[in-house]
Amino acid sequence: MRMLKDLVKHRNLYTMAIPGIIFLVVFSYIPLAGHLLAFKDFKISQGIWGSDWVGLDNFRFFFSNRDWLQVTFNTIYLNALFIIFEMVFALLIALFLNEIRMKWFKRTIQSVVFLPYFISWVVVGYMAFILFNNTDGLINSVLNRSGLQAVDWYQTPWVWPIILTLTRIWKSAGYYSIILLAAITGFSADYYESARLDGATRIQLMRYITLPLLKPQIIILLLLGVGRIFYGDFGMIYGIIGDNGILFPTTDVIDTYSYRALRQLGNFSMSSAIVFYQSIMGLIAVVSFNALVRKIDKDSRLF
Amino acid sequence: MVKSKLRFLVTALLGLAITLSGCSGDGGNASGSNKSGENGAPSLEPVTLEVVVPGAKGANYDEVLAEVNKRLKAEMNTQVKFTIIDFADLNQKTNVMLASGESVDLIFDAPWLHLDTMASQGYYEELSELLDQYGPNVKETRPQQMWDANKINGSIYGVPLGSAYTQQRSVFIRKDLREQLNLQPVKTYEELKAYLYAVRDSNSGITPLLAGADDVTYSWVNWLIRDDTSVNIRPTNFAGASLMLYYKGNDGKVYNFFETQEPKIWSNIQDVRKLFVDKVMSQDVLTNKSNPAEMQLQNKVAATPQMVFGAPKAYNDQLKQVVEGGELEAVRLFDLTPGKNLSNFKMDNFICIVKTSKHKERAMMFLDWANRQENYDLLEHGIEGVNWKQVGEHQYETLNNDSGIVSFQLMLNPTLEREWVGTDEETQKYTQFITEADNFTKDVMTGFTFDPTPVKNEVAQFATIQAKYYSGLFNGALDPDEYFAKFKAEGEAVLEKIQKELQNQVDAFLAK
DSSP: OHHHHHHHHTHHHHHHHHHHHHHHIIIIIGGGGGGGGGGEEOOTTTHHHHSEEOTTGGGHHHHTSTHHHHHHHHHHHHHHHHHHHHHHHHHHHHHHHHHOOOHHHHHHHHHHHHGGGGSOHHHHHHHHHHHHOTTTOHHHHHHHHTTOOOOOGGGOGGGHHHHHHHHHIIIIIHHHHHHHHHHHHHSOHHHHHHHHHTTOOHHHHIIIIIHHHHHHHHHHHHHHHHHTTTSOOHHHHHHHTTTOGGGHHHHOOHHHHHHHHHTTTOOHHHHHHHHHHHHHHHHHHHHHHHHHHHHHOGGGOOO | OHHHHHHHHHHHHHHHHHHHHHHHSSSSOOOTTOTTOOOOGGGSOOEEEEEEEESOOOTTHHHHHHHHHHHHHHHHSEEEEEEEEOHHHHHHHHHHHHHTTOOOSEEEEOTTTTHHHHHHTTOBOOOHHHHHHHOHHHHHTSOHHHHHHTOBTTBOOSEEEOSSSSOOOEEEEEHHHHHHTTOOOOOSHHHHHHHHHHHHHTTOSOBSBOOOTTSGGGSHHHHHHHTOTTTOEEEOOEEEEOSSEEEETTSOOOEEHHHHOOHHHHHHHHHHHHHHHTTOBOTTTTTOOSOHHHHHHTTSBSEEEESSSSOOHHHHHHHHHHSTTOOEEEEOOOOOSTTTSEEOOOOSEEEEEBTTOSOHHHHHHHHHHHTSHHHHHHHHHOSBTTTEEEETTTEEEESSSOOOSOSTTTTOOTTTOOEETTOOHHHHHHHHHTTOGGGSEEOTTTTOOOOOGGGHHHHHHHHHHHHHHHHHHHTTSSOHHHHHHHHHHHHHHHHHHHHHHHHHHHHHHHHO
């Protein structure tokens, strides 16, 4: 009853939520039914219901080979690196931008750090190739000219988590910093004024006012990141690493791995099995991270 | 010339007459087996066909397509829309298109892509009836042996596209560079290597050799093995052109490379490793992001494997714009002794009608239309009198650098295909050799296709293991002494299961 009253009272607000809800239903809830395919021998000619149930058979190719541990680890490890470093750099950028008083300068910097977000991963892949390749790569040319030993970048697996993380920071830290900056500009000026009256320095203002006030935004961004920690960024990894087997030990993620396994077979059910695995693990990750947040700070939890 | 125009006029008039009589006669009696394929346009509802093919758009793509659609509109009230996909994305994109049930009517597929698996999973329509009813020209332009050899489990899931019984292939090198380096014309692999090393030592900044690691077929070892008629090793197609399971000679046996470590393949692997270490093979062979042919035309690479017997004129024109006097020549290692090469008479490319298509009849009518000489020429060479002109019965002369929009992706057949008038005699010798079925020994595996379903888990697994090592080993980027053992340790058990299943299917096939 109270809910109904609330619905009537705030009908305008609720109306505005409708497009978002429709989007979620169409693209997130209805596809949940697709998980069924993971347990069927799906044939397009027989349809979803006509195809046979096969139990866990579709999971066999993934779990009966020890590679699944490696790619799962890579996925989590790379995503953790991305989430942490993106957040740290986004925070730094947001805090610094907030301190800039010259409007035109602030705007320029804001645009410059935001810009890479719009470059497609395919293009980034080409850029990386121009930088790191062995024939006429920019970096090796510089190394050679300054008398240093050139490095076979594309044959050196251990450097790629670093390169990928740097690329991610360059590409999306600016984007997240804009979100944080939007929150910062909303903070009441009263806090800062009274702190300044008490003689707080700029660093102290950041440390004791801005950061604590930003906590909810940071936690939500982290939670969203953790929710997708089992989904490798296919566009990124495939765009930059491609089919270079030498780099797989450190860069192959669940998505690129299953793509490679199944592109010859084109099997729907087996790819659904992988997605099912990722969804379940993602769900576990979100629930446990949320529980952790609840313990630390009850008000910032998502649910 | 005059004669051909006349012939065209006569067919056109005849077509018109049939069309008219079809309408004015007793209504919808325009029978399906109408030879010229013109089934009274007005009675057909308007349809736009979606066609997905690999390749790239030429400069005059729009003009040719407009002419195609003009003719189609008049003849069968049909429009056609091409989606042209770059080869590098072909596998991924077609997979997704089929899997997601996107509305596509005609799609290109091939044994080296995923024809067998897609067909066995029911993505493609069985064509026998459609061919009988709507595709007389499609049928007649291909000999019966071709239809027989290109069935999958006894059914026709795609129209075979090809005009020869094996692929054309050669290695393009630079004639001008070779002459600068004072080398004689290259006839053997040893001479080719001498050329490559000479290019390296000339310090011109040009990479001597670039194979194509993203497509296993173009891996250097695969490329060399194909032309070695002393062993007749060929891929089983259980995982593209991978040689990890191969046939050898004509004994109907499936060989496992982990088990045999076949000396011919192994020595080639060691050989290409040496090329890589000596910096003859591009150091970026595994990561290279541009098309090897393109890089060669930009004067960055001195040799690339190519699927033709002779360098096309357009290539040489393009190269000359980059380097003055630049000229390509083809090194052909193909064995011209009759009977030495095996053929399963299988075509490399197919055009398929998608099961979910709503316009299957029209799609076949369009194919039939495309397999008539005047339309075939338009699609392949462009507009007559502007882009090309006819010479003799089976040749053509280019008038400018533009050509048509599709060929081997849609309608290529031995009956209607024309040869370029400027093809040199030597190249012609090769191209004509491979169009004669009698020059080939029949492969015992002719007509066999592997059904991977019983071992799909193993195939998927092996694909990921192979992805780590195959291209690296077969193009020299990985040290065989170290990495082959790793490859073997990871892949041996899985591959053996696939081998057993494949051998069972082969035995069952041969017993029939």
